[in-house]
Amino acid sequence: MIAYNKTTLDNLAVQKETTKAYKQDLISKEERAAVDLQYPVDFYTPHFFIRVGLFTLTMIIMSFTVSFFSLFFMDNMDKAIGYIGILFAGSAYAALEYIIKTKKHYRSGVDDALLYQFVGSLYASILYLANITNMANTNTIGITGCGILFIITVFASIRFVNMIGSLIAYLSLIGTLFFICSYIGGIVKVFVPFIIMAASAICYAAVKIVSKRSELRYYKNCLQIIKIATLLTFYIGGNYFVVRELSNTMFDLNLLPGQTIPFGWAFWIFTIVIPFGYLFFGIKNKDVILIRISLLLFAATIFTIRNYYAIAPIEIAMTIGGVVLIASCYALTRFLREPKYGFTYKELYSDNPIDKLQVESLLIAQSFSNQAIPPSGETKFGGGDFGGGGATGEY
Amino acid sequence: MNIPLFEKLHGEGLINDTSFEKTKADPSNKLFSLHWEIKTLLYLGVLLLTGGLGILVYKNINTIGHQAILAFILAVSIGSFAYCFINKFPFSTEKVASPNSFFDYILLLACLTFIIFIAYIQYQYNIFGDRYGLATFFPMIVLFFAAYYFDHLGILSLAITNLGAWLGLTVTPLKILESNDFNSLRIIGTGLFLGLFFIVIEWASIQKNIKKHFAPTYANFGMHLLFISCLVGMFQSDHKYIYWLFLLAAIAYYFYRRAMRQNSFYFIVVTVLYAYIGISFVVCELLFASSSLSGGDSEGLLYLAFFYFIISGIAMLSFLMKTNKKIKPI
Numbered sequence: 001m002i003a004y005n006k007t008t009l010d011n012l013a014v015q016k017e018t019t020k021a022y023k024q025d026l027i028s029k030e031e032r033a034a035v036d037l038q039y040p041v042d043f044y045t046p047h048f049f050i051r052v053g054l055f056t057l058t059m060i061i062m063s064f065t066v067s068f069f070s071l072f073f074m075d076n077m078d079k080a081i082g083y084i085g086i087l088f089a090g091s092a093y094a095a096l097e098y099i100i101k102t103k104k105h106y107r108s109g110v111d112d113a114l115l116y117q118f119v120g121s122l123y124a125s126i127l128y129l130a131n132i133t134n135m136a137n138t139n140t141i142g143i144t145g146c147g148i149l150f151i152i153t154v155f156a157s158i159r160f161v162n163m164i165g166s167l168i169a170y171l172s173l174i175g176t177l178f179f180i181c182s183y184i185g186g187i188v189k190v191f192v193p194f195i196i197m198a199a200s201a202i203c204y205a206a207v208k209i210v211s212k213r214s215e216l217r218y219y220k221n222c223l224q225i226i227k228i229a230t231l232l233t234f235y236i237g238g239n240y241f242v243v244r245e246l247s248n249t250m251f252d253l254n255l256l257p258g259q260t261i262p263f264g265w266a267f268w269i270f271t272i273v274i275p276f277g278y279l280f281f282g283i284k285n286k287d288v289i290l291i292r293i294s295l296l297l298f299a300a301t302i303f304t305i306r307n308y309y310a311i312a313p314i315e316i317a318m319t320i321g322g323v324v325l326i327a328s329c330y331a332l333t334r335f336l337r338e339p340k341y342g343f344t345y346k347e348l349y350s351d352n353p354i355d356k357l358q359v360e361s362l363l364i365a366q367s368f369s370n371q372a373i374p375p376s377g378e379t380k381f382g383g384g385d386f387g388g389g390g391a392t393g394e395y
Numbered sequence: 396m397n398i399p400l401f402e403k404l405h406g407e408g409l410i411n412d413t414s415f416e417k418t419k420a421d422p423s424n425k426l427f428s429l430h431w432e433i434k435t436l437l438y439l440g441v442l443l444l445t446g447g448l449g450i451l452v453y454k455n456i457n458t459i460g461h462q463a464i465l466a467f468i469l470a471v472s473i474g475s476f477a478y479c480f481i482n483k484f485p486f487s488t489e490k491v492a493s494p495n496s497f498f499d500y501i502l503l504l505a506c507l508t509f510i511i512f513i514a515y516i517q518y519q520y521n522i523f524g525d526r527y528g529l530a531t532f533f534p535m536i537v538l539f540f541a542a543y544y545f546d547h548l549g550i551l552s553l554a555i556t557n558l559g560a561w562l563g564l565t566v567t568p569l570k571i572l573e574s575n576d577f578n579s580l581r582i583i584g585t586g587l588f589l590g591l592f593f594i595v596i597e598w599a600s601i602q603k604n605i606k607k608h609f610a611p612t613y614a615n616f617g618m619h620l621l622f623i624s625c626l627v628g629m630f631q632s633d634h635k636y637i638y639w640l641f642l643l644a645a646i647a648y649y650f651y652r653r654a655m656r657q658n659s660f661y662f663i664v665v666t667v668l669y670a671y672i673g674i675s676f677v678v679c680e681l682l683f684a685s686s687s688l689s690g691g692d693s694e695g696l697l698y699l700a701f702f703y704f705i706i707s708g709i710a711m712l713s714f715l716m717k718t719n720k721k722i723k724p725i
Contacts, residue, residue: 014400014404017397017400017401021401021414026414026417026418027414027417027418028414031409031410031411031414034409035409035410038407038409046715046719047660047722048660049660049661049663049664050660050663050715050716050719052664053663053664053667053668053715054712054715054716056668057708057712057715058708060704061704061705061708061712064701064704064705065705067701068698068701068702068705071694071697071701110712286427288427291429291432292432295432295435299439314447314450315447315450315451315454316447316451317447318443318444318446318447319444319447319448320447321440321443321444321447322439322440322442322443322444322445322446322447323440324440325437325439325440325443325444326437326440326444326500326501326504328436329433329436329437329440329500330497332429332433333433333495333496336429342427343427343428343429344427344428344429344430345428345429345433345495345496361548361549361552361612365552365553365555365556
């Protein structure tokens with residue numbers, strides 16, 4: 001089922017663990033080399049940045065190739081374009097299988113780009129050939145669109161073990177469900193949020209169960225990202241803001257400001273309780289995903305409440321929020337000065353290629369540099385100022 | 396660590412007893428790190444607080460409350476700086492580890508509130524008069540001082556963007572293209588100069604061994620500034636792009652050589668992509684120039700241009716793959 005060689009994937013997992021252990025000085029260089037010899041990996045996986053470069057270039061090559069051949073059909077483009085798209089998807093797929101089988105590409109940037117182009121152009125051309133824009137109403141468009149996307153991405157994620165593919169597959173499944181409920185209409189519409197929440201919970205449980213099966217070990221990351229998505233859709237399904245505004249526009253409720261929705265109280269409870277629930281179970285089970293998502297959802301809950309009950313103007317709320325956040329981090333850092341209950345504030349292990357780019361410092365420059373420029377007029381650049389420039393460093 | 400796996404490797408005789416015991420005893424098996432969670436929360440906290448204070452000051456200009464706000468901002472700044480001076484590790488020209496993440500973000504808060512304070516008193520009391528340059532210059536000095544004295548890469552990046560602002564240039568990573576008026580040759584010249592300046596500083600940092608670990612930050616800003624200024628100069632020049640092409644080739648050669656020397660994949664990929672943009676621009680310009688000479692067979696030209704991109708893309712692809720083989724990561 002999987003396009004990549006399974007034994008090599010297993011060996012790769014072994015090598016990853018031993019590399020990690022080696023970098024933490026747990027095993028010796030010779031031991032690591034011995035393991036590498038015993039569990040060989042012949043995949044072509046270049047360095048992360050080369051992968052980015054190869055990805056970009058493959059995208060350029062493939063786009064210009066399809067444009068080049070489209071030029072021949074300039075005169076009756078509207079008839080030909082759907083078939084060109086299918087043909088293009090077919091050739092991208094053939095190229096993908098070829099480079100994986102013979103050149104042993106694995107996460108090289110080339111296979112990523114080919115996979116996305118295959119999925120993208122196949123999906124777009126099927127929709128074009130099915131003449132989706134002429135369909136009767138939003139619900140049928142939604143069901144067809146999400147359903148087809150689901151089928152294609154399920155195939156892509158099973159065959160190529162792709163995380164983004166599995167994420168889209170899950171989301172399009174939820175989308176299909178939503179549009180089916182909306183299509184049936186009547187009383188079902190009122191229960192759409194609960195149906196979405198129930199579906200998320202079922203998917204979460206299912207992922208949890210199948211994650212334990214050893215024959216699905218290659219899909220660990222795919223299942224992980226679906227797990228994250230189920231936790232998010234469970235919250236979104238119960239979030240007061242989402243439910244109110246979405247049912248207002250999708251189901252034409254025409255609510256006035258201040259008016260509420262059926263079961264409004266239930267959604268307020270969900271909005272507030274879910275983040276706390278995630279945080280509780282995250283700390284209890286030491287589940288990093290649950291902890292991080294709960295932090296994100298606390299922010300979402302605060303925005304939801306503020307949207308309907310603004311107690312203080314935005315700048316006061318921001319200032320107070322900032323002080324509270326910084327103070328609680330201070331308290332947490334003090335509390336965890338010595339590791340307590342198995343938690344620490346210190347970094348244990350990091351081997352992230354992006355870390356070497358010092359992303360944190362770039363992020364700071366990006367988000368705070370607006371404040372760094374006083375509201376003055378034009379800055380002058382002259383010979384005198386220029387001399388000062390040399391003196392700014394400490395040399 | 397995946398203990399069952401190491402048990403298996405140990406059984407196969409690939410890992411000896413001491414290493415296996417070490418792996419089993421590794422603290423990361425039992426400990427759970429909240430490092431990144433705390434960092435993110437601190438980042439958000441500083442973002443919210445400084446953003447909130449900035450708006451607060453802006454909205455309350457000319458009201459009675461503004462002096463209280465000003466005093467509050469100054470108090471936050473002084474308090475945070477005081478915390479940093481008390482808790483810092485001794486200064487050294489080598490890399491100094493920060494006591495903890497909290498320290499890093501309090502230092503950031505101190506610097507940012509200080510900048511807001513300066514901007515505000517300049518706006519309200521006009522202390523620097525019409526010498527606007529001074530109003531940017533002064534915070535910049537403080538930022539550079541804080542970056543070096545407390546050893547903080549984030550503040551160094553802020554200081555660098557501020558240096559750009561002082562020279563009338565936006566070097567904030569995602570705004571470099573949209574915020575600059577690249578039509579003027581003066582901006583392009585400033586960009587080239589500043590890029591070169593950063594490369595010189597980078598070289599000096601390594602040579603004199605002053606905060607060597609700051610060097611990649613300077614090199615990164617310098618590289619992007621040089622390439623973008625050169626490319627923009629090329630796009631703006633009417634048919635004089637050939638001179639800019641020579642400049643681009645020189646810059647690309649320099650960065651290619653140093654990337655190979657330092658085994659840096661990042662510099663290789665960035666150099667290759669910028670050079671590719673420049674070359675493709677020149678090729679397209681030449682193609683369109685030849686079409687206007689020959690009377691304009693635009694369709695055939697389109698074929699040629701597309702063909703060029705397919706062939707050159709494949710060439711670049713294989714070049715990157717070959718280079719990847721040559722570089723061995725450390």
